[in-house]
Amino acid sequence: MAVSSYIGRFAPSPTGPLHKGSLLAALASFLDAQANGGQWLLRIDDLDPPREVPGAADRILRQLDEHGLHWDGPVLYQSTRLPAYKEALQQLSRASLLYACYCNRARLRTLGGSYDGKCQIHNLNSSTAIPDKPHAIRIQLPEQSTIDLEDLIQGSLRFDLSKTGDFILWRRDQLPAYQLACSLDDGHQGINHIIRGSDLLDSTPRQIHLLNCLALKPPQYGHIPVLSNAEGQKLSKQNHAPELSSDDTVSNLFDCLGLLGFSVPSELNNSSNQQLLNWAVEHWQPGNVPVLSRVTESDSP
Numbered sequence: 001m002a003v004s005s006y007i008g009r010f011a012p013s014p015t016g017p018l019h020k021g022s023l024l025a026a027l028a029s030f031l032d033a034q035a036n037g038g039q040w041l042l043r044i045d046d047l048d049p050p051r052e053v054p055g056a057a058d059r060i061l062r063q064l065d066e067h068g069l070h071w072d073g074p075v076l077y078q079s080t081r082l083p084a085y086k087e088a089l090q091q092l093s094r095a096s097l098l099y100a101c102y103c104n105r106a107r108l109r110t111l112g113g114s115y116d117g118k119c120q121i122h123n124l125n126s127s128t129a130i131p132d133k134p135h136a137i138r139i140q141l142p143e144q145s146t147i148d149l150e151d152l153i154q155g156s157l158r159f160d161l162s163k164t165g166d167f168i169l170w171r172r173d174q175l176p177a178y179q180l181a182c183s184l185d186d187g188h189q190g191i192n193h194i195i196r197g198s199d200l201l202d203s204t205p206r207q208i209h210l211l212n213c214l215a216l217k218p219p220q221y222g223h224i225p226v227l228s229n230a231e232g233q234k235l236s237k238q239n240h241a242p243e244l245s246s247d248d249t250v251s252n253l254f255d256c257l258g259l260l261g262f263s264v265p266s267e268l269n270n271s272s273n274q275q276l277l278n279w280a281v282e283h284w285q286p287g288n289v290p291v292l293s294r295v296t297e298s299d300s301p
């Protein structure tokens with residue numbers, strides 16, 4: 001039955017054009033939205049100028065269009081939302097949840113990815129926070145922070161947030177951190193379904209916690225496998241993942257559908273993007289997506 005209040009989204013970072021791995025995430029979220037009679041919004045996560053590639057955002061928009069993945073409504077660019085991120089930071093600070101973290105990279109490296117709370121004494125509301133000294137801003141987690149998730153693809157998952165510790169909401173280089181911007185924008189746009197790659201599974205419990213702190217309702221999540229190269233590394237610009245070819249859009253979609261667990265009838269080989277997508281919307285079953293963290297291109301039938 002169609003759930004008309006469904007709002008999903010795809011949120012690429014403009015660090016380069018789309019490759020097959022990003023098409024896989026776009027396609028899965030698109031199909032889930034369409035199959036539920038929902039809206040599919042597009043957000044460009046352009047908050048990290050040092051990693052941005054000029055022209056990549058426009059290229060991504062064109063590539064989605066070329067593949068028949070048409071989004072609803074205007075594109076949201078995160079770079080236009082700075083005042084909202086600052087306001088959310090104020091809100092969390094008023095609740096005494098934030099502290100300034102002066103730890104340098106060398107110290108953080110010794111902690112191996114799990115922050116030990118050393119700077120908790122520098123709560124932003126206390127006199128030990130020194131605004132002029134370069135710092136990141138972290139959110140202090142409660143002692144007990146277990147997050148349970150009914151993932152639409154991976155099933156029941158349980159996370160212990162305290163394992164990785166208090167996380168950064170505002171970066172030392174004065175940019176909003178991904179966790180803050182993403183959670184706030186998902187709330188702002190009323191996103192209630194997020195289908196994305198399982199490389200973001202670590203972020204999901206943090207975003208659920210943050211949404212709860214901001215009195216915003218967490219969406220439902222589904223995590224698809226990440227597409228890896230033959231060496232088992234996630235396809236990415238750093239690993240020289242080739243840009244999607246505009247000449248092979250049907251075959252790109254065909255390959256991605258295979259990776260999402262579809263057995264596409266071979267007569268659809270000669271179909272248009274639209275025919276293929278219509279067929280896929282009709283046959284989309286999140287339960288058929290492989291419950292794996294990674295797939296490689298050779299896994300497509």
Ligand code: GLU
Nearest residue numbers: 011012013045182196200
């Ligand atoms: N912009 C982020 C990325 O491309 C992730 C967005 C999301 O939360 O889906 O990895």
